[in-house]
Amino acid sequence: MSDLECAICFEEFKEDRCALNPCHHTFHLECIRIWHSYADDLKCPTCRTESETITLGFEGVSDGYGVIINLRDGFYVRKLQEFSEMTSVGQTPQIITDFNINQEVEEEEDNDDNEDSGDDHRLKDEGSGVDVLVNEMGELSITENTVRVPSTTRILQCNICGEIDESINECCDDCNTLYHDHCLRSLAIEIFQPQSWELCVQCNKKLGKFNMPGEDVRTFNPDSSKIVNGRLRDKNSLATERIYHNMHLDEFETLRTVKYKIQEHVRNVLNDFKKRAKNKGISISTADFIFVNKFVSRNLYQISEYKYKANEIDYDGEAKKQVLHQLILLGYTNI
Amino acid sequence: MSERRLLKEYQVVKKELGNHKNIISSLEPIDSDDLTNWTATILGPPNTPYHGHSFDLRIHLTPEYPLKPPQVTFSAYKMPHCNIEFKTGKICLNILDNANWSPVWNLLTVVLAIYQLLSDPVTDSPLNIDLSNILKIKDTSAYYGLIEYYLNNKSDK
Numbered sequence: 001m002s003d004l005e006c007a008i009c010f011e012e013f014k015e016d017r018c019a020l021n022p023c024h025h026t027f028h029l030e031c032i033r034i035w036h037s038y039a040d041d042l043k044c045p046t047c048r049t050e051s052e053t054i055t056l057g058f059e060g061v062s063d064g065y066g067v068i069i070n071l072r073d074g075f076y077v078r079k080l081q082e083f084s085e086m087t088s089v090g091q092t093p094q095i096i097t098d099f100n101i102n103q104e105v106e107e108e109e110d111n112d113d114n115e116d117s118g119d120d121h122r123l124k125d126e127g128s129g130v131d132v133l134v135n136e137m138g139e140l141s142i143t144e145n146t147v148r149v150p151s152t153t154r155i156l157q158c159n160i161c162g163e164i165d166e167s168i169n170e171c172c173d174d175c176n177t178l179y180h181d182h183c184l185r186s187l188a189i190e191i192f193q194p195q196s197w198e199l200c201v202q203c204n205k206k207l208g209k210f211n212m213p214g215e216d217v218r219t220f221n222p223d224s225s226k227i228v229n230g231r232l233r234d235k236n237s238l239a240t241e242r243i244y245h246n247m248h249l250d251e252f253e254t255l256r257t258v259k260y261k262i263q264e265h266v267r268n269v270l271n272d273f274k275k276r277a278k279n280k281g282i283s284i285s286t287a288d289f290i291f292v293n294k295f296v297s298r299n300l301y302q303i304s305e306y307k308y309k310a311n312e313i314d315y316d317g318e319a320k321k322q323v324l325h326q327l328i329l330l331g332y333t334n335i
Numbered sequence: 336m337s338e339r340r341l342l343k344e345y346q347v348v349k350k351e352l353g354n355h356k357n358i359i360s361s362l363e364p365i366d367s368d369d370l371t372n373w374t375a376t377i378l379g380p381p382n383t384p385y386h387g388h389s390f391d392l393r394i395h396l397t398p399e400y401p402l403k404p405p406q407v408t409f410s411a412y413k414m415p416h417c418n419i420e421f422k423t424g425k426i427c428l429n430i431l432d433n434a435n436w437s438p439v440w441n442l443l444t445v446v447l448a449i450y451q452l453l454s455d456p457v458t459d460s461p462l463n464i465d466l467s468n469i470l471k472i473k474d475t476s477a478y479y480g481l482i483e484y485y486l487n488n489k490s491d492k
Contacts (some may be wrong), residue, residue: 010340010347011343045437
C-alpha cells in the first residue's frame with residue numbers, strides 16, 4: 001500500500017490527512033476518529049502505539065505549525081515546532097495553554113539603531129509597515145486583556161490555528177476575530193456540531209467574509225518582537241523597555257548611560273582580542289564580533305542589575321573571561 | 336466507508352493475489368455484484384499434516400467492516416485443528432476478535448494469518464478440545480496422526 005493512501009479506507013489523501021503523535025502514522029481525520037470511537041483505546045491501527053494527539057493537516061507537520069487535537073482533552077492549538085523538538089529529546093511536550101504576550105520581561109539587548117522613540121514611520125522604514133500584527137496564542141480562547149488592538153493595528157491571525165496566510169477568509173464582524181475556513185470546519189467536526197462552522201468561536205455570531213489586505217504584513221515573532229500598547233515593537237530595544245515600564249525620561253537616560261558604560265568595557269576587551277588575533281593571523285568575523293559583544297554585554301547588565309557598579313564588579317576582568325569563553329565556543333581556540 | 340473500501344480491496348486482492356500463489360489458490364467474491372461474501376481456498380502449509388490438501392474458507396463482511404473484523408469460517412467437518420471448531424469450522428484467531436482487530440488489515444492479510452495459524456496452533460484458546468489436549472502433552476506424532484486420519488476420511492462425510 002502506498003503512503004498516499006489512508007490505511008483505513010484505502011482512499012488517497014487530499015487535504016484531510018492528519019498524523020497521529022507520537023508515531024506519525026497518517027490517516028484521514030474522519031477515518032481515525034471513527035476508528036477510535038469504535039475501538040476501546042486510542043491506539044494507532046498500524047503500530048498499536050497509544051496515541052496522544054492528532055496533528056490536523058499533514059502539511060502542518062512539515063512547516064512547523066499545526067492544529068493539534070488532544071485525543072483525551074479536546075482541541076488545542078500550538079506551535080508544532082516546540083512540540084516536535086521536545087519530543088525528539090524524549091521529553092513530554094509542554095502545552096502552552098495561555099500565551100500572554102505581555103508576560104515576558106526579557107533582558108533588553110542593546111542595539112544602537114533601536115534607541116529611537118519607535119514611531120510608526122521608523123518601523124515602516126524598516127520595510128514592512130505596521131498595519132498588521134500577528135500574535136502568538138495558546139488555547140482556543142484568547143483572553144480579552146492579552147491583546148489590545150488600537151484602531152491602526154489589526155491582528156491578522158486565524159483564531160484557531162494561529163497561522164497567518166492568504167487563506168484567512170472568515171471574519172466576525174462583532175469581535176473582529178479572524179478564521180480560516182478549513183480550521184472552522186475541522187473544529188466543527190471535532191466537536192460533533194458540523195453546522196456550527198459558520199459561527200464565531202468567541203461570540204457565536206454568524207461570520208462574514210474577510211479579504212486579506214494586499215499590503216505587507218509584519219509578523220509577530222515572540223523572540224524578537226513585543227506588543228506594547230498595541231504596537232509591534234522590537235523586543236530588545238531600550239525604547240520598548242521605556243514604554244513598557246512607563247519610565248520617566250531621566251530614568252531612561254540613566255539606564256542608557258549604564259548600558260553605554262558597560263558596553264564600553266566589553267568593546268574594549270573585544271578590540272584587544274581582535275588585535276591579538278590579528279597578530280596571530282586569525283581574523284574574527286564581524287558577525288561573531290557583534291554576537292559576542294551583545295551576548296557578554298547582556299550578561300554583564302544582568303549581573304550588575306542595571307546599575308553601574310564599578311566599585312563592586314570588575315567589569316574588565318569579567319568581560320575578558322566571558323569574551324574568551326564565547327570566542328572559544330565559536331571556534332577561535334588559539335586565542 | 337464500507338462499500339468504497341470493499342471496491343478498493345477487490346482491486347488490491349486482484350493485483351496482489353499472484354504474489355501468494357503458493358499459499359492462496361483463490362480469493363474472490365462469491366457473486367461479483369456482492370462484495371460482502373467471499374470465498375477463499377488456501378493450501379496446506381508444508382511440513383504439516385495439512386500439506387497436499389486444500390481448504391475452503393467463507394468470509395462474510397458485515398456493513399461495519401473494516402471497523403469490525405470479517406467473519407471467517409472453514410467449511411464444516413473439514414478442518415481438524417486445535418483452534419478451529421470441527422463441527423462448524425469456526426476459527427479462534429486473536430486478530431479476528433473485536434478487541435484485537437485493526438482496520439489496516441484487509442482480506443488478504445486475514446487469509447494469510449489463518450494460513451499461519453495452520454502451522455502454529457495455539458493451545459491457550461482451543462476450539463477442538465481433543466486435539467488441543469494431545470498437543471498440550473506435546474505428543475506431536477499423535478496430533479499429526481489424528482489430523483491425518485481426519486483429513487483422509489473427510490471424503491466419507
